[in-house]
Amino acid sequence: MQTALLLHYFSDKEELVAAALEQVASRLLVVLRDAAPEPQPFAELMPRLAALLREPEFRPFFRVWIKLGAASTGGEVAHRSQISTIATAFQDWVAAAIADVRPERRVVLAALAMAVVDGCALDALDLETTADAAITGLRAIAVQD
Numbered sequence: 001m002q003t004a005l006l007l008h009y010f011s012d013k014e015e016l017v018a019a020a021l022e023q024v025a026s027r028l029l030v031v032l033r034d035a036a037p038e039p040q041p042f043a044e045l046m047p048r049l050a051a052l053l054r055e056p057e058f059r060p061f062f063r064v065w066i067k068l069g070a071a072s073t074g075g076e077v078a079h080r081s082q083i084s085t086i087a088t089a090f091q092d093w094v095a096a097a098i099a100d101v102r103p104e105r106r107v108v109l110a111a112l113a114m115a116v117v118d119g120c121a122l123d124a125l126d127l128e129t130t131a132d133a134a135i136t137g138l139r140a141i142a143v144q145d
Helices: 005-009 012-036 042-055 057-075 077-097 103-125 128-144
Strands: none
Touching: 012 042, 012 057, 012 077, 042 057, 042 077, 042 103, 042 128, 057 077, 077 103, 103 128
């Protein structure tokens, strides 16, 4: 695609990246909603979510996620805003997907799920056993309560 054509639609590279990431995040949320259309117990949701996010189609998403995280810690404000928006949307979806009548518990479990999902990015570093241990441990904690 010609640079001039891109500049017709986007004022700069950051705006283009933001639009692309918004599309990726929207597609991810559709896949997640299809995978868990009804709220379910956290101990059932986490393994399902982890398995889904470990599918090969999600590896590129995690690579982008890692790069955005690194860029945002390096001071790129646009990336920090984008990663925050995506993370919030994902965490909100997880909270809504958890079958628990206590809203404060759903928020806490969604935050833990976010940490574990980020840990699934360890798969990209060939550290699957670490991610597996985190998922197993989180599921055990959820079942105990």
